[in-house]
Structures are given as C-alpha cells and as structure tokens.
Amino acid sequence: MATSPLTYAEAGVDIEAADRVTENIGRLARRTFDSNVLAGVGSFGATYSLAGQRLRDPVLVSSADGVGTKLKVAFLAGRHDSVGQCLVNHCVNDIAVQGATPLFFLDYFATGRLEPGVAAAVVRGLSDACIQNRISLIGGETAEMPGMYRDGEYDLAGFIVGAAERNGLLLGDGVRAGSSLVGLPSSGLHTNGYSLARKIFFDIAGWTVETRPGRLGCTVGEELLKVHRSYLKALRTLKDSSLLLGAAHITGGGLPGNVPRVLPNGLQAKIWTNRWTAPPVFRLLSEIGSVESEEMYRTFNMGIGLVACVTPGAALAAIRALADVGEKAIDIGVVETGTKGVVLEP
Amino acid sequence: MATSPLTYAEAGVDIEAADRVTENIGRLARRTFDSNVLAGVGSFGATYSLAGQRLRDPVLVSSADGVGTKLKVAFLAGRHDSVGQCLVNHCVNDIAVQGATPLFFLDYFATGRLEPGVAAAVVRGLSDACIQNRISLIGGETAEMPGMYRDGEYDLAGFIVGAAERNGLLLGDGVRAGSSLVGLPSSGLHTNGYSLARKIFFDIAGWTVETRPGRLGCTVGEELLKVHRSYLKALRTLKDSSLLLGAAHITGGGLPGNVPRVLPNGLQAKIWTNRWTAPPVFRLLSEIGSVESEEMYRTFNMGIGLVACVTPGAALAAIRALADVGEKAIDIGVVETGTKGVVLEP
Numbered sequence: 001m002a003t004s005p006l007t008y009a010e011a012g013v014d015i016e017a018a019d020r021v022t023e024n025i026g027r028l029a030r031r032t033f034d035s036n037v038l039a040g041v042g043s044f045g046a047t048y049s050l051a052g053q054r055l056r057d058p059v060l061v062s063s064a065d066g067v068g069t070k071l072k073v074a075f076l077a078g079r080h081d082s083v084g085q086c087l088v089n090h091c092v093n094d095i096a097v098q099g100a101t102p103l104f105f106l107d108y109f110a111t112g113r114l115e116p117g118v119a120a121a122v123v124r125g126l127s128d129a130c131i132q133n134r135i136s137l138i139g140g141e142t143a144e145m146p147g148m149y150r151d152g153e154y155d156l157a158g159f160i161v162g163a164a165e166r167n168g169l170l171l172g173d174g175v176r177a178g179s180s181l182v183g184l185p186s187s188g189l190h191t192n193g194y195s196l197a198r199k200i201f202f203d204i205a206g207w208t209v210e211t212r213p214g215r216l217g218c219t220v221g222e223e224l225l226k227v228h229r230s231y232l233k234a235l236r237t238l239k240d241s242s243l244l245l246g247a248a249h250i251t252g253g254g255l256p257g258n259v260p261r262v263l264p265n266g267l268q269a270k271i272w273t274n275r276w277t278a279p280p281v282f283r284l285l286s287e288i289g290s291v292e293s294e295e296m297y298r299t300f301n302m303g304i305g306l307v308a309c310v311t312p313g314a315a316l317a318a319i320r321a322l323a324d325v326g327e328k329a330i331d332i333g334v335v336e337t338g339t340k341g342v343v344l345e346p
Numbered sequence: 347m348a349t350s351p352l353t354y355a356e357a358g359v360d361i362e363a364a365d366r367v368t369e370n371i372g373r374l375a376r377r378t379f380d381s382n383v384l385a386g387v388g389s390f391g392a393t394y395s396l397a398g399q400r401l402r403d404p405v406l407v408s409s410a411d412g413v414g415t416k417l418k419v420a421f422l423a424g425r426h427d428s429v430g431q432c433l434v435n436h437c438v439n440d441i442a443v444q445g446a447t448p449l450f451f452l453d454y455f456a457t458g459r460l461e462p463g464v465a466a467a468v469v470r471g472l473s474d475a476c477i478q479n480r481i482s483l484i485g486g487e488t489a490e491m492p493g494m495y496r497d498g499e500y501d502l503a504g505f506i507v508g509a510a511e512r513n514g515l516l517l518g519d520g521v522r523a524g525s526s527l528v529g530l531p532s533s534g535l536h537t538n539g540y541s542l543a544r545k546i547f548f549d550i551a552g553w554t555v556e557t558r559p560g561r562l563g564c565t566v567g568e569e570l571l572k573v574h575r576s577y578l579k580a581l582r583t584l585k586d587s588s589l590l591l592g593a594a595h596i597t598g599g600g601l602p603g604n605v606p607r608v609l610p611n612g613l614q615a616k617i618w619t620n621r622w623t624a625p626p627v628f629r630l631l632s633e634i635g636s637v638e639s640e641e642m643y644r645t646f647n648m649g650i651g652l653v654a655c656v657t658p659g660a661a662l663a664a665i666r667a668l669a670d671v672g673e674k675a676i677d678i679g680v681v682e683t684g685t686k687g688v689v690l691e692p
Contacts, residue, residue, distance in 0.1 A: 002550050004633040008645040011542035015599060015644065037663040038405060038515070043492065044595050045407040045441035045608065049512060050396070058404070059384060062453040064505055066489045096390035106410040108454060108503035132459050141410045141503065146541050148415065148501065155494065157454035157487065159410055159505035166395060170382070196357035204348050249390050253361060261390065289352040299354040 006342040012113065012146030014243040021119050021142055028123045029137040032130040036103070037138055046139035048104050050163065061100035065090050066157045068248045069194040070224070075153055077209040077221035078119050083156060084125025085189050086228035090251070091160035092133045093228075093306065096235045096294040097247040097262075099170035100162030105130055107140035111154035114144045122156060133232055135160070170239070172246030172262035178312035179245055181259070181269055181333035182319060184234055186305030188281055192252050193299040197224065200289035215280045223281050231306045234327045241321045243310040250301040257298065259307050268338035269307075272345045275332045297344060309335065358492030359457065361464035367465050367488055374469045375483040378476040382449070383484055390483035394450050396509065402524040403512040407446035411436050412503045415540040421499055423555040423567035426464050429502060430471025432537050432574035436477035436597070438479045439574075439652065441668070442581045443593040443608075445516035446508030451476055453486035457500035460490045468502060479578055481506070516585070518592030518608035524658035525591055527605070527615055527679035528665060530580055532651030533573040534627055538598050539645040544569065546635035561626045569627050579654045580673045587667045589656040596647040603644065605653050615653075618691045623679045624649045643690060655681065 008015060038047040041335070050058060067083050074083045084107075092102045107126055109119060117140060130137045133178045149155065189197060201207045201220055209221030216223050231249070238244040246262035259269045282303060286296050296302060308329075315331040322329040354361060384393035394403060413429050413436070420429045430453075438448045451662045455465060465488060496500065535543060547553045547566055555567025561567050577595070584590040592608035605615045607651055628649060632642050642648060654675075656664045661677040668675040 002535060002546070002634065002636040004636065004642070005638050005639070006542065006546065006550075007641050008539065008542045011545040015603070018598075038512075043444065044439075045409045045444045045446060045508070047404045047444065047510075047515060048408070050404040050406060051512070057683060058396040060394045060406070060450075060507065061486060062394070062450070062452060062505075062507065063391045064454050064485055064487045066454060066487055066491075069491045069494065071491075072493065093434055098389065098391045098393065100391060104406075105398070106408060106505060108410050108412060108505075110412060110503070120681075139408060139410055141412055143412045143414060145412075145415045145417075145501075147418065149494075153494070155456055155491075155501055157456070157503050159452060159454075161406065161408065161507060162391070166384075166397070169393060193354065195359045196352065196354045199357040200348070201350065204352075215483075252364075257361070280432045288348065290348040290350065291353070292351050295353050297350070304654060340532070 013144050017114055018142060018144060021029045021114055021116050024120050025123045028127040028164050030341060032137040033128050035137050037090050037136050048138055053163050055163060055165055059164050059166045059169060060161055061095040061098045061151050061164060062161045063091050063094040064157065064159045065094065067191045069198060070191050071156065072198060073209065073224040075222060077225060079225055080121035081125035082225045082227050084122045085129040087156060087158040088126055088129035088133060089228045089230035090191055091158045092230050093249040095160055095162040096232050097170065097249050099168055099239060100164040102133055102160055102162040104136045104138045104161055106138060106159045109154060110145055112141040112146055112149035112151065122254050133230055149238045170244065170246050174245040175262060175264055175267065175309050175335060177267060177335055177337050179335040180310050180312060180315035180331065181271065182308045182315055183276065183304040183330045183332035184231055184306040184311055184327060186301045186303055187229045188223060190228040190301055190305055192301065196299055197285055205288050213284060215284060229305055233325050234322055234330065236327050237321050238308055238318060243314040243318050244308060245311060246309045248307045250305055250307060254297045254300060254306040255304060260344050262309055263340050266337060267335050268340060269333055270336055270345060271333035276303055276330050359490050363460055364488060364490060367460055367462050369471045370466050374473040378473050378483040380482050383482050391437050392537035394484055399509050401509060401511055402543035405512045405515060407441040407444045407510060408507045409437050409440040409505065410505050411440065413537045415544060416537050417502065418544060419555065419567060419570045423571060425571055426467035427471035428571040428573050430468045431475040433502060433504040433520065434479060435574045435576035436537055437504045438576050438578050439595040441506055441508040442578050443516065443569055443595050445514050445585065446510040448479055448481045448506055448508040449505055450482045450484045452484060452505045454503040455500060456489040456491055457496065458492055458495035479576055499565055507510055516592050520591040521608060521613065521655050521681060523613060523681055523683050525681040526656050526658060526661035526677065527617065528654045528656055528661055529622065529650040529676045530577055530652040531674060532647045533575045534569060534625065536574040536647055536651055538647065542645055543631055546631050551634050558650055559630060561630060575651055579671050581666055582669050583671050584654055584664060589660040589664050590654060591657060592655045594653045596651050596653060600643045600646060601650060605688050606686050607657055609686050611686050612683060613681050615679055615688045616682055616691060617679035617688060621678050622649055657665060
C-alpha cells in the first residue's frame with residue numbers, strides 16, 4: 001500500500017496543465033473557424049455543417065497522416081511550428097489530388113510530459129497552415145503519456161476531411177496513352193526519407209542542425225525543416241482549366257511509388273529526369289551516402305512534389321495556367337502503353 | 347562519405363515490409379466497407395458517399411482520440427487487439443453523444459520497427475469494432491519511425507466522422523433543473539487513468555499482468571485490457587424514445603470533468619454515488635494507492651461510462667427502454683440550479 005495518498009499528477013499526468021494547454025489550443029483553433037463550424041474544441045465531437053458546400057451528391061474525402069522522423073529534426077533544432085504546417089499541407093494535398101475541397105482538420109499530439117510552449121508552437125503551425133489553406137482546425141487530442149516518449153519528444157498525426165461532388169472526383173479514369181505529365185517543384189524533402197537523411201547528414205557526415213554546408217545556402221536544420229508545400233491552389237487552377245485527368249502527391253515511395261496510383265492498368269509513365277535539376281540537398285544526400293540513383297528516387301521526391309496528369313498535348317497550356325498562379329511547373333513525362341509503373345529516363 | 351551505398355532499409359525503414367503490412371491492413375479494412383465507400387486503402391484519400399444518409403441539412407461530427415498508456419499494458423501482456431477495439435468504441439461514443447450516426451474511421455499507427463504480427467492484431471481489433479458499430483475503416487497511416495518508440499512499442503490514434511441532421515444534434519440545450527441523470531455501466535477503466543493504475547498495480551503492489559488478485563476474478567492484464575464499451579445502441583435507443591436531452595461520455599476527468607459538458611450555465615449535476623457499487627478494480631486502486639475519493643472520481647470513471655440526461659421524471663422510462671436492449675442503467679442523479687459543475691453526494 002502507498003504510504004501517502006497517490007494522485008494522478010504524481011503518476012505523471014497533470015489534468016490541470018492539460019486543461020491550460022487545451023485552452024491555448026482552443027484560442028489558436030478558433031482563429032481558423034469558418035461559418036460552417038458549429039461547435040469546436042471542448043465538445044466531445046466537433047461539428048461542421050455541409051450546407052455551405054451546396055453539393056447535390058456529396059462525397060467525403062479523408063486522409064490520416066503523420067510527419068515521420070522529420071520530428072526528430074524539429075527536436076534537434078528546437079523549432080516546432082514547421083512540422084505542424086507540413087502535416088496540414090501533406091493532408092491537404094492527399095485529398096486535393098482526388099478533387100476534393102478540404103474542409104476541416106483534427107490533430108493528435110502525444111508526448112511523455114506536456115510542455116505547453118512546445119505544444120503551442122506545434123498547434124500554431126497547424127493553425128497557420130489551416131488558415132492558408134482556408135480550412136478549420138476543429139478538434140484534436142492532446143495526450144500526455146508518461147514513459148511513452150523520450151524527454152522533449154512527441155508524435156504528431158493529422159486527419160483531414162474534404163468534400164466533392166461525386167461526379168467531380170478525380171479518379172484518373174481519363175488517363176490514357178499520350179497524356180502528359182507535369183511536375184510541380186517541392187520545397188525540399190517535404191516529409192519523406194528523413195530516417196535516411198538523418199543517418200547521412202548526422203551520422204555519416206557528422207553534421208549538426210547548425211552546420212552550413214556551402215551548397216545548401218542555409219543550415220542543415222533550416223533545409224530539413226522547410227515546409228512541405230501545399231498544392232491546393234495549383235490543383236484548383238488545373239481542375240478549373242478542365243485539363244486535369246489525375247494527380248499524384250509524391251510522398252513515401254517517391255515518383256515510382258506514387259505516380260502509378262493515377263495510372264489505369266496497361267499504362268506506364270515515362271519520366272525524363274533530365275528535365276529538371278534535383279535541388280542541392282538531394283545531390284548532397286546522394287554523394288555523402290553513396291546512395292544509388294534508383295534508391296534516391298524510391299526514397300525522396302527528388303525535387304518534384306506533385307505530378308499532374310493532363311490531357312494529351314496540354315502540357316504547355318497547363319504550365320501557362322500554373323505560371324499565372326506563381327507555380328513553375330515542368331513538362332516531365334508522358335503516359336505510354338506498358339506495364340503499370342514508372343520508367344525513369346536518364 | 348559512406349564506403350558502401352546506403353539504402354532506406356539500412357536507415358531502418360523497409361518500404362517493402364510496409365507494403366506487405368499495408369496489404370494485410372487492406373484486407374482487414376475491406377471487411378468493414380459498406381456500399382458508401384467509393385475507394386478505400388490505396389488511394390491518396392479515402393472517399394465515402396453521403397448519399398445513403400439522405401440528410402436534408404447535413405452536419406458532420408468528428409473526433410480524434412488515442413488510448414493513452416493502456417497501450418503499455420498491451421505491450422506487457424503481448425495482446426494487441428483490445429486497444430484497437432477500445433479506440434474505435436471511444437471515438438464512436440464521442441460523436442454518438444452529440445447525436446451523430448458514426449460513418450467511418452481512420453487510424454494512425456506509429457512504431458519504431460514495424461512488426462507485421464503486432465500491426466495486424468491492432469488492425470484486427472480496429473476492424474472488429476468497426477464491424478460491431480457498423481462503420482467503415484476507410485483509411486489510415488502506418489508509420490515506421492526508427493528511434494521514436496522503444497522496441498515492441500507503438501502509438502495508436504483514431505479519427506472518426508459521423509453525420510446528423512442539423513436539427514437532430516444533441517446540444518444539451520433542453521437540459522434544465524429537474525432533468526434526470528441515468529448512468530450506464532463501464533466495463534472497467536475503459537481508456538482513462540492508466541498511468542496512475544500502472545503505478546499502483548505494477549510499482550506499488552509489485553504485481554505483473556499475470557497476477558490474479560482474488561477480488562478481480564481475472565488477471566491484472568485481463569482486467570486492464572477489458573474493452574472500452576460502445577454505447578451506440580444505448581444512445582440510439584434513448585434518442586428514438588425522445589427522452590434524451592444530452593449525454594456525456596465519461597473519459598479523462600471522470601464524472602466531474604465530463605458531465606458539466608452537457609450542462610448549460612447556472613445548472614449543476616447532483617450525483618448520488620451510493621446508487622451503484624464501483625467495480626472491484628476501482629476499490630483495489632483506491633486501497634493500494636491510498637487514493638483519496640475526490641482524486642478517484644477525477645481520474646477514473648468509477649464504473650459509469652456514460653451519463654444520459656433525460657427529461658424530468660423520465661429516468662424510469664429510460665431505464666426500461668435501455669433494459670430492452672440489454673443495458674443495465676441506473677438512476678444516478680438530477681440536475682439542479684447552481685454553479686455549473688458536479689456535486690458528488692456520498
């Protein structure tokens with residue numbers, strides 16, 4: 001038997017501290033609310049009206065994601081806002097490539113011991129990105145789990161819901177031989193390949209987040225924490241132009257792992273890799289880690305964060321439409337008959 | 347520079363192993379699909395048609411949750427299905443108390459090194475509970491993050507979406523002085539208070555998951571892994587009876603932390619704690635940990651997993667309606683004028 005009365009706080013969980021964090025999160029979240037949010041943080045469930053979407057045959061498109069070990073770089077650098085932004089943009093892209101309008105977002109933040117400043121920085125990143133994408137951060141869970149995470153560490157997951165007219169979904173069913181592939185630049189690693197990148201930069205090269213390799217033009221920490229881009233505006237532009245047949249968000253598995261997700265059987269994507277120059281971070285990773293080219297393309301996005309498949313002959317029109325919204329797109333390939341997959345041309 | 351070419355697998359991430367796990371998850375998830383699921387695991391986003399709901403003014407109700415350090419008990423016992431079931435039922439309850447029909451669920455499973463058998467057991471639990479609640483497991487994220495979790499450990503979060511007619515939401519606005527409070531039994535700790543419970547049973551008492559304290563009637567592991575109950579059927583029954591004004595899912599914060607969430611300002615809930623006997627696990631925790639009564643009620647559900655607030659004088663009718671669906675409800679309190687909060691009567 002315990003000699004003095006035990007409390008939940010003594011077991012490492014401070015409900016009052018959690019309440020204070022929740023209050024702060026509530027303030028950050030309310031900045032993102034649009035008029036469709038009926039009840040936000042504080043209720044058991046968060047309620048969002050679909051009335052404003054005016055959909056005749058509504059389909060919900062949703063996705064769950066994390067930011068992987070990019071978090072480890074955030075811990076090393078002590079900078080916690082960018083991972084929140086990355087998570088929202090990653091989720092937005094995952095449903096926007098299906099033709100959905102993103103509506104709302106919920107997060108899951110788990111840590112061993114709640115540090116209010118860190119939690120607030122993460123949620124500030126989430127809410128900033130929600131505002132930029134015009135979605136509402138309507139709920140989430142903040143979990144304090146003593147003994148689950150190392151001191152100063154946390155995990156972060158996100159969940160997004162969007163909506164589309166059923167006949168407005170991008171299912172890639174119009175993709176055929178001759179369709180053009182247009183690539184949109186990434187800002188860097190986005191949220192993939194961090195376990196390998198950390199091994200190469202921190203273990204093999206012996207660098208820290210403060211190191212400034214000449215070819216990067218910034219510190220290793222700044223490079224690795226660059227925000228995963230949102231392609232929402234670009235995808236809307238292409239959808240409005242009626243040129244878009246399908247789009248692939250280039251995440252885990254790289255170009256070879258993701259482009260086939262918009263290909264019907266019997267079609268392959270030929271990608272001319274000489275059409276763009278992979279940013280310096282990828283060349284450094286390849287050189288220092290002696291990583292073979294195929295492994296680089298399977299692990300990293302190599303500078304292309306999104307591939308849009310457009311109607312045959314429409315690559316130039318798509319690139320011009322994207323230039324009007326500030327996006328520097330590249331004609332990177334074509335769809336051909338063949339075994340479903342990606343052929344990387346040197 | 348690396349002396350031999352580095353691969354992503356050498357950095358601790360095996361994309362092919364992940365693909366095999368994803369395939370297995372896909373099989374388990376497809377068991378749960380209803381006719382509204384348009385595309386499931388494998389697409390960037392998961393699509394779910396709302397057409398089948400035939401709602402005039404649709405409102406989406408969503409929630410994100412985890413299972414806290416109940417996971418640590420699963421790790422100790424090597425049993426991974428019950429935490430998945432707990433998570434789904436927890437999420438279902440959180441939106442059913444708002445009057446929503448749960449539609450679909452997505453999970454986030456994160457671990458240091460993917461063990462296909464463990465991941466499969468967790469997802470089997472998720473999919474079993476989804477089938478029981480008639481919701482579809484339409485997506486999720488499986489993250490392998492070397493160095494983030496201890497060997498054999500993982501974290502698990504869930505996201506649920508349901509729908510309701512806007513005027514069918516349970517907002518608690520009909521709750522008034524004289525309204526009755528009906529309690530529904532929990533199966534045990536559900537998913538709250540595990541950090542304190544583990545400290546008391548494992549550190550102070552020195553028990554293991556295999557210990558069989560006479561008063562429990564099962565091992566400590568079996569008791570602590572009991573599945574968080576779903577109150578979906580009970581809530582539907584009460585909603586159909588038109589007696590229901592609001593309902594509180596008793597999670598973190600216990601009765602004092604959750605019942606006020608359905609109270610308008612100027613009203614308090616008086617709860618007669620002598621109306622039910624807290625199950626043996628709570629009495630053991632209180633005795634061994636010398637935990638004071640107030641702390642017990644703030645940390646644990648104390649045997650009541652859901653509190654339904656019904657129209658004045660309707661407690662007996664509600665209890666009878668619940669008995670018809672096999673639910674043993676108890677008349678545990680009343681709403682009175684006073685400062686918003688809970689008064690526990692001994």
